[in-house]
Amino acid sequence: MSTTHEPLLRLRGLSTDIRLRRDAVHALDRVDLHVDQGETLGIVGESGSGKTMTVLSVMGLLPAGGQVVGGQILFDGRDLRDLDPKRLRRVRGAEMGMVFQDPLTSLNPTMRIGAQVAEPLRVHQGAGRAEARERAVEILRRVGMPRPDKIVDDYPHQLSGGMRQRVVIAMALIRSPRLLIADEPTTALDVTTQRQILDLIDDLREEFKMAVILVTHDLGVIAGRADRVAVMYGGRVVETATTADLFASPRHRYTEALMRALPESAADGRLYSIPGMPPDLSRPLTGCRFAPRCAFAADDCRTTDVTLTPAGPGHEHACLHPVAEPVPLTAAAGRPRLARDPAEPVLAVRDLVKEYDTGGLGKTAARVSAVAGVSFDVGPGETLGIVGESGCGKSTVGRLVAGLETPTAGRIVLDGADTAALDPRARRRMHRQVQLMFQDSYAAMNPRMRVDAILTEPLEIQRVGDAAARRARAAELLDQVGLPRRALERYPHEFSGGQLQRIGLARALALRPRLIVADEPVSALDVSVQAQVLNLMRDLQRDLGLSYVFISHDLSVVDYMADRVGVMYLGKLVETGPAHEVVRTPRHPYTRALLDAVPTPDPGHTPTRGTAIEGELPSALDPPTGCRFRTRCPLAQDICATEPTLQGDTHQVACHFPLRQERPAVA
Amino acid sequence: MTRYLLTRLGQALVIVILVTLITFVILHLLPGGAARAILGKEATLQQIAAFNHEMGYDRPLWEQYALYLRRLAQGDLGYSFQLNQSVGEAILQRLPKTMLLSLASTLLAVLIAVPLGVVQAVRRNRWPDYTINALALLAYATPIFFLGLLMIILFSQVWPVLPPEAPQGFTLADVLADPAGLVLPILSLTILTVAVYSRYIRSSMVDNLNENYVRTARSKGLSETRVIIGHTLRNGLFPVITLLGMYLPALFSGALVVERLFNYPGMGLLFWQAALKRDYPILLGVTLLISVATVAGALIADVLYAAADPRVRLKAGRS
Numbered sequence: 004m005s006t007t008h009e010p011l012l013r014l015r016g017l018s019t020d021i022r023l024r025r026d027a028v029h030a031l032d033r034v035d036l037h038v039d040q041g042e043t044l045g046i047v048g049e050s051g052s053g054k055t056m057t058v059l060s061v062m063g064l065l066p067a068g069g070q071v072v073g074g075q076i077l078f079d080g081r082d083l084r085d086l087d088p089k090r091l092r093r094v095r096g097a098e099m100g101m102v103f104q105d106p107l108t109s110l111n112p113t114m115r116i117g118a119q120v121a122e123p124l125r126v127h128q129g130a131g132r133a134e135a136r137e138r139a140v141e142i143l144r145r146v147g148m149p150r151p152d153k154i155v156d157d158y159p160h161q162l163s164g165g166m167r168q169r170v171v172i173a174m175a176l177i178r179s180p181r182l183l184i185a186d187e188p189t190t191a192l193d194v195t196t197q198r199q200i201l202d203l204i205d206d207l208r209e210e211f212k213m214a215v216i217l218v219t220h221d222l223g224v225i226a227g228r229a230d231r232v233a234v235m236y237g238g239r240v241v242e243t244a245t246t247a248d249l250f251a252s253p254r255h256r257y258t259e260a261l262m263r264a265l266p267e268s269a270a271d272g273r274l275y276s277i278p279g280m281p282p283d284l285s286r287p288l289t290g291c292r293f294a295p296r297c298a299f300a301a302d303d304c305r306t307t308d309v310t311l312t313p314a315g316p317g318h319e320h321a322c323l324h325p326v327a328e329p330v331p332l333t334a335a336a337g338r339p340r341l342a343r344d345p346a347e348p349v350l351a352v353r354d355l356v357k358e359y360d361t362g363g364l365g366k367t368a369a370r371v372s373a374v375a376g377v378s379f380d381v382g383p384g385e386t387l388g389i390v391g392e393s394g395c396g397k398s399t400v401g402r403l404v405a406g407l408e409t410p411t412a413g414r415i416v417l418d419g420a421d422t423a424a425l426d427p428r429a430r431r432r433m434h435r436q437v438q439l440m441f442q443d444s445y446a447a448m449n450p451r452m453r454v455d456a457i458l459t460e461p462l463e464i465q466r467v468g469d470a471a472a473r474r475a476r477a478a479e480l481l482d483q484v485g486l487p488r489r490a491l492e493r494y495p496h497e498f499s500g501g502q503l504q505r506i507g508l509a510r511a512l513a514l515r516p517r518l519i520v521a522d523e524p525v526s527a528l529d530v531s532v533q534a535q536v537l538n539l540m541r542d543l544q545r546d547l548g549l550s551y552v553f554i555s556h557d558l559s560v561v562d563y564m565a566d567r568v569g570v571m572y573l574g575k576l577v578e579t580g581p582a583h584e585v586v587r588t589p590r591h592p593y594t595r596a597l598l599d600a601v602p603t604p605d606p607g608h609t610p611t612r613g614t615a616i617e618g619e620l621p622s623a624l625d626p627p628t629g630c631r632f633r634t635r636c637p638l639a640q641d642i643c644a645t646e647p648t649l650q651g652d653t654h655q656v657a658c659h660f661p662l663r664q665e666r667p668a669v670a
Numbered sequence: 671m672t673r674y675l676l677t678r679l680g681q682a683l684v685i686v687i688l689v690t691l692i693t694f695v696i697l698h699l700l701p702g703g704a705a706r707a708i709l710g711k712e713a714t715l716q717q718i719a720a721f722n723h724e725m726g727y728d729r730p731l732w733e734q735y736a737l738y739l740r741r742l743a744q745g746d747l748g749y750s751f752q753l754n755q756s757v758g759e760a761i762l763q764r765l766p767k768t769m770l771l772s773l774a775s776t777l778l779a780v781l782i783a784v785p786l787g788v789v790q791a792v793r794r795n796r797w798p799d800y801t802i803n804a805l806a807l808l809a810y811a812t813p814i815f816f817l818g819l820l821m822i823i824l825f826s827q828v829w830p831v832l833p834p835e836a837p838q839g840f841t842l843a844d845v846l847a848d849p850a851g852l853v854l855p856i857l858s859l860t861i862l863t864v865a866v867y868s869r870y871i872r873s874s875m876v877d878n879l880n881e882n883y884v885r886t887a888r889s890k891g892l893s894e895t896r897v898i899i900g901h902t903l904r905n906g907l908f909p910v911i912t913l914l915g916m917y918l919p920a921l922f923s924g925a926l927v928v929e930r931l932f933n934y935p936g937m938g939l940l941f942w943q944a945a946l947k948r949d950y951p952i953l954l955g956v957t958l959l960i961s962v963a964t965v966a967g968a969l970i971a972d973v974l975y976a977a978a979d980p981r982v983r984l985k986a987g988r989s
Contacts (some may be wrong), residue, residue, distance in 0.1 A: 064885055089893075096891020103889075112981055114903050123890045158980040171886065243962040 008082060010037040010059065011182060011214045016074035019060045020055075023068065028285045030056040032238045033074065035311060038182065043208060043215040045229030045246065047222060048530035049261075050500075051281050053238040054218045058184045061216075062101055063091055079181070091516035096123045100175025102204075104187035106167035110159035116143075117155030120174045127178065132660055138177060146173045146203060163619055165196035172203065179211055186218045193392040193556060195616050198600040201228055215646040220529060222265060223602030226250055231317070234258045237282045237292035240311060244318040246606045254314055254325040256300075259292045264534040265604055273541075274563070276534035280499060291323065299324045311658040347419060347515050348380040349550045350437075351405060355413035357399050361624070371623045373399045375631075378649075381518065384544065386551040388565030388582060390558055390597070394620050396523040396574040397554045401520040404552060406434045418517070435465055442523035444507035450496045454481075461513045471479035480509040484539060501532035505539065509579070512543070518550045525560060537564060558601050562586045570594045573623060580654030592658040593632045630658065678972070689961035690742070690954070694735050697864040697950055708751055738954075747958070748951030757955035760940060761892075765922065766842040768929070768936035779863035780910065786864070787871025792898060794876055804869065809865035817856045818931040825854060836934035845935075846905045855932045859925050863917075870913060870982040875906040904978070911978060917970025919963040923956065935964075956977070 019031040031053045038044045048054040059065050061076055063083070076083040079096070083091060094458060103109040110120055120142065121135035130138070136155060142170040143151035146169045159167055168188060185204060189197035208215050217229055223573040225232055225246065232249045234242040234257065242255040253259045262268060263275035279296040282288055293310045298432060303325055311319040357374040374396045381387045389397045402408045404415060406422065415422045417433055425433060438461075441447040448457055458477035462468060468476065478488050484505040495503060504524060511519050521540070525533040537560065543549060555561050560567055562582055569579040570591065579590040589595045616635050621627055627634045633643035638660045649655040704725070705718040713721075722728045726737065741748065747757035786806075791800045809817070826834040828950055836855050837848035845852070878884065887901045922937060928939035937956065943950035976982045 062886055063891055067880075092891040092893065094891070095889065101889040103882060103886060103888075105882060109886045111883040111887065111901050113907070114901070122892070124888075126890070126892055160981045174890065266705070389672060661968065 011079060012038045012216075013037040013077040014057070014061070014074065015077065017060060017071065017076060018073035019056055019057075019069060020072050021066065021069045021578070023285070026285050030238055030284060031060065034235075034238075036233055036240060036243070038214045038216055040181070040207070040214055041212055042230045043205075043217055043228060045232040046216060046218045046227035046235060047220065047225050047232060047261075049220060049281065049531065051237075051284070052235040054220075054235045054336040055186055056234070056238075058101070058186055058216055058218055062095060062099060062184060075195070084299050093127060097178045098180055099182045099184065100178070100180035102168070102171050102175050102183065102185040102188045105191050106164050106171055106190065109171055110167055112159055114158075116157050116159065116162075116170055118460065119159075120170060120177055123174070123178050124228065127226070139173075142173045142177045143170070146170075146176070146207075147199075148173070164192055165199065165619065168192065168200055169203070170206070172200075174284060176207060176211065180212045180213060182216070183208070183211075184216045184218070187220070188217075189224065190221070191344050194558075194597060194600040195392060197602070199617075201602075204228075209504075210307075221602065222262065222530070222604040226604045226606045227602045227608070234261070235289070238284050239292065239321065241293065241322070242318075242320040243311070244315075244320075246667065248315070248318050250567050250604065250606050252326070254318070254320040255293075255322040256297050256324070256326065257322075258320075259326050260297075261530060262604065264531045266534075266537070266559045267604060274534035274538050274641070276538055276609070277531035282608075329631070331340070334365065348382050348385055348416075349385075349418060350381040350552070352380075352400075352404065352416075353378050353414045355400065355403060355406065355415065356411045357396070357403060358411045369624050370522065372574050373623060374403065374410075375626070377569075377571070377574075377576050378413075379552050379569055379579060381551060381552060384548045385567070386544065386553050386565045388553045388561035388568040389571060390555060390561050390568060391571035392556060392597075392620060394573070394623065395571040396623075397571050398522050398573070399495065401439070401522045401552060401554050404518075405437050405439045406430065407439075422533055427616070429670060432465070435514040436516050437518045437520060438511035440504075440507050440511045440519055440521040440524050442526050444503040445495055445500075447507065448503070448510075450495055452494075454493055454495070457495070457506065458491075458510055458513055461510065465514055467514065476513065477509075479669050480512055483512065483543065484509045500528050501535055504528065504536045506533075508536075508540065508543070509521035512547075515547075516549070518552065520552045520554070522554045524553075525555065526555065526557065533560070538646075539563070558586060568596070573621065573626050575631055576649065576657065577653075578656045578658075579649065580651070588662075590651075590654065590661040591632075591658045592636050592638050592660070592662065597660055675973075678969055682969060685762070685965050686958070687739075687959050690739070690958055691735065693954060693957045693961075695731065697953060698731055698734070731927075742958075747955040750952050752944075752947050753952070757951045760952060761937070761955055761959060763840070764935060764937050766938050767839075767845050767921075768938065769921055769935070770842060770845065770929070771852070771855055771859065771865070771934065772934060774852075775859035775863060776917060776921070777912070778856070778860045779867055782860070783864045783867035783871055784907070784910070786868040788824050788875055788898065788903065788906070790868065790872040791875030791879055792894075794872075799872075801874075806865040806868050809861050810869070814858060814862055814925070814927050815931055817861060818854070820919045820929060821854050821858055822931075822949075836929075836932040838933070838935060840935075851932075855928050855934055858928055858931075867910065867913060870909045871906065874909045875902060878902045878906045878937065881905075908975065908979065911971050911974045915967040915969075915974070918967030918970065919960045922963040923960045 016036050017031055017034040018029070021028040021030050034053070034057055036044070046054045046057060046667055049204050056065070056069070059069070060071050061083070071084060076096065083094065086094065086201040089222065104248070117136050117139040121130070121139040124130040124135050124138055132342070139155050140151045143154055148154050148166065148169055154162070159170070162170065181378065183204070188204070189200050192200060201224065204215060207213070217225065219225055229246050231243065231245050233240050234255065236257050242249065242253070242258050249258065253262060260275070260277045264277060266274060268275070277296050282292050282295070290305040290307055291297070291300070294304040301324060307323065309321045309323055311321045313319050341387065355374055355377045359371040359373060361369045361371060368627040377400060379387060389400060391397045399408070403410050422430055422433060455474065455477050458480055459473040462473045462476060467473070475490060479490055481490055486502060486505050493508070498506065524540070525536050528536060540551070541564070544551065553561060553564050567580065568582045568585045569576050570585065570593065571577070571592050578585060578589065578594045585594060586598065618635050621631070621634055624647055629644040630636070633639040636643070640659070642659050647657045647659050649657045671697070705721040706713070709717055709721060719728070726734055745758070747761070749756050750760060753760050786802055790802050793799050822834045825832045833851045835851060836852035837845045839845045839847065884897060884902060887897045892900070923941065926938035926942055928934070929936045930942055932960050933939070939951065941956045944956070
């Protein structure tokens with residue numbers, strides 16, 4: 004390797020605009036960055052911060068209307084902006100490779116895997132058909148594809164999300180690029196798959212001696228994988244430092260706020276949230292862009308153009324009033340646990356089963372076992388968290404509880420009344436007690452209805468009050484969720500993601516339910532907004548005595564929100580218990596693996612290799628007999644072919660070889 | 671796949687039978703009746719009664735329908751007194767001529783519309799797109815009889831290079847012997863079809879060009895031509911398959927207006943004349959043919975889809 008000090012990639016004053024019909028969004032404003040050979044640079048920021056625009060500018064893949072308007076992109080000393088299109092394409096295809104966020108849509112659906120992977124070879128090296136295929140098989144094997152010689156002839160839809168991401172990585176690597184850009188490569192994937200993919204990228208970086216740019220919103224991912232970090236906000240880099248330095252002593256007020264907003268750092272049961280919203284980049288901005296949301300902003304912040312200034316070896320920040328004393332991350336204390344009397348549960352679920360027919364006749368008929376005998380209780384004012392990977396049946400449980408689907412077998416007892424035994428009218432009235440909150444509230448609202456109509460509709464359907472009373476209730480609901488009353492006259496598309504979640508919550512509250520089923524309510528939100536919504540949900544729970552079934556794939560969020568947790572795997576509850584116990588001393592090997600796969604925002608924490616689960620989730624069409632996890636479990640023995648039952652007192656586990664409790668999971 | 675096809679064929683059969691039932695009932699509910707149409711205004715009530723009895727028109731409707739179905743099963747579509755030939759014969763005589771007209775215009779339309787739509791999508795919201803869009807809209811909004819008349823005025827009156835009437839001939843060979851006469855009818859149909867197809871292709875290509883897989887393709891350093899032709903075109907052409915499937919019935923029924931306008935002796939003209947004369951057997955026969963073609967068109971489109979799109983293939987194979 005050469006020992007020159009010139010970095011592989013250096014951005015100097017890079018500015019990018021996105022032209023719209025009337026004005027332009029100044030997506031990037033004088034971004035300075037560099038990536039050295041063989042290092043991993045993490046770019047972290049919230050949506051709209053410009054992190055993706057930065058890498059798209061480098062790759063020359065800006066969306067329609069996007070254009071680099073200033074600065075330099077120096078790759079190996081050459082300014083890419085000076086190259087003619089043909090040579091630029093060569094650089095892009097041969098020296099850089101990119102991995103995208105959504106593996107489900109980033110492959111051509113009608114082209115065979117092998118042809119897509121080998122295409123750069125055929126185009127840039129003129130490789131023949133046979134050679135290209137051979138190289139495709141080889142690189143697919145390298146990225147850990149099982150049976151690569153078969154996969155080359157498959158189409159993308161035949162593969163799972165994680166496998167498709169491996170294909171995209173293989174495609175980026177086939178020409179042995181010197182720079183690999185990964186833009187949120189694991190955001191759409193489950194934690195266990197995320198871990199496999201991130202490990203793979205780490206290994207490949209060493210083997211191919213590449214530099215890597217890892218773009219993510221997830222501080223946990225950055226902490227475990229990057230050598231250096233650049234924090235972006237409002238189209239600018241606000242702080243860069245080595246990863247250890249940044250997490251130990253963040254200097255910019257935004258970086259600090261971002262870290263404090265993590266559920267992991269909730270010190271006193273309440274999350275720190277950043278007030279306000281990111282700046283509108285289509286307007287001219289003066290001063291520090293974070294100033295309007297910053298608790299430490301002074302007059303000079305609003306008038307001075309703050310640029311990156313050195314603050315230590317390799318540490319630069321653009322803050323006039325930086326953090327002086329490093330604030331150590333405090334371990335999550337979790338929520339204050341209420342002492343509960345064994346009151347009548349609001350919801351009791353017994354042996355719930357849901358199976359779906361996949362169509363087909365006779366022999367081809369198959370049944371998907373989505374939920375296979377799940378039982379749990381939710382007490383008044385209690386939050387039950389349900390965690391598990393996609394396909395584990397957690398959302399189905401939520402829909403069954405909310406009455407959107409009828410169970411194949413089992414009982415759902417709401418407030419002491421078995422829902423199956425009620426006549427349709429009584430059941431409909433009963434459903435007032437359970438309301439839903441969705442992950443994508445925008446998709447869950449009729450875009451042509453105003454907010455007032457959205458909020459009063461449940462009342463109309465259940466014939467509650469007259470028109471005036473409903474309007475008054477809608478206004479009251481907006482007060483409760485902290486939105487101004489003028490929001491009533493606006494349409495869903497006029498709101499941000501966090502505001503939409505508030506409206507979604509308001510709609511769920513309209514009928515004064517006792518239980519809200521929240522299905523991934525904060526998964527689509529940025530950390531700072533996530534904190535606002537989680538705080539609101541907890542405030543309302545305290546004020547209204549609500550119970551929640553909180554469904555999430557994010558263990559740290561569940562740990563923060565839930566009193567008790569149920570862990571699901573392939574339609575079964577494998578472990579339940581008090582949240583802090585399950586998260587700190589998991590007893591089921593699956594829970595343990597799930598926890599180990601979660602990236603922690605602590606660079607000192609190295610995930611123990613070898614605890615990662617291998618392979619893919621088995622098909623729910625033909626689930627393993629006995630313990631459903633046994634096909635991937637490191638501890639599995641013959642006895643696991645018989646089904647384990649949930650055993651234990653408050654902390655129950657369904658495992659023949661439960662882990663010992665004294666082993667702490669989180670350092 | 672076989673199982674899938676068999677199920678679909680079964681469904682198709684049910685639909686066709688339902689169509690015959692509905693057409694049959696509606697036609698017999700129409701006032702006037704066939705007797706009046708054939709025997710003329712002067713016919714006495716007795717003559718009409720005798721005719722109806724002879725034809726079986728005085729029997730209950732369901733009985734007539736059962737008889738019709740039984741004959742149908744034997745391949746007998748009925749007999750037209752007005753044309754003095756069997757319905758099957760009448761259709762067979764005209765069908766090839768109509769297919770010539772439809773096939774030629776469709777083929778031309780696809781050949782023109784695909785490049786147009788692609789150019790529009792690639793240069794979207796710039797002048798080539800706007801120009802083509804405006805012209806396509808104009809053609810789409812123009813009633814076909816007006817378009818046809820315009821062509822006649824332009825090309826056989828103002829600048830008399832082409833005959834205003836389609837070739838008159840009994841067989842396909844007769845028609846082909848006079849290719850100049852075919853130009854205007856085919857051109858009129860083509861212009862209209864291009865207007866429809868190019869819009870579909872444009873919007874489908876625009877959608878596809880915004881897909882993530884196109885960005886992936888560009889990230890491999892492919893040239894724009896390769897991105898468009900190698901990656902986007904195949905996915906962008908799926909709507910054409912649906913359109914072609916939907917177009918199959920027109921292939922048989924003929925473009926009624928165009929055939930009438932240019933006096934082209936095809937299925938459209940046959941249907942037109944039968945409707946005027948209340949020639950029930952012909953009307954029923956043609957309707958049946960169109961319904962079979964409609965169902966077959968949908969089926970063929972599905973099969974073509976499966977061939978073109980591997981995602982559909984898998985699903986079809988499973989059920």
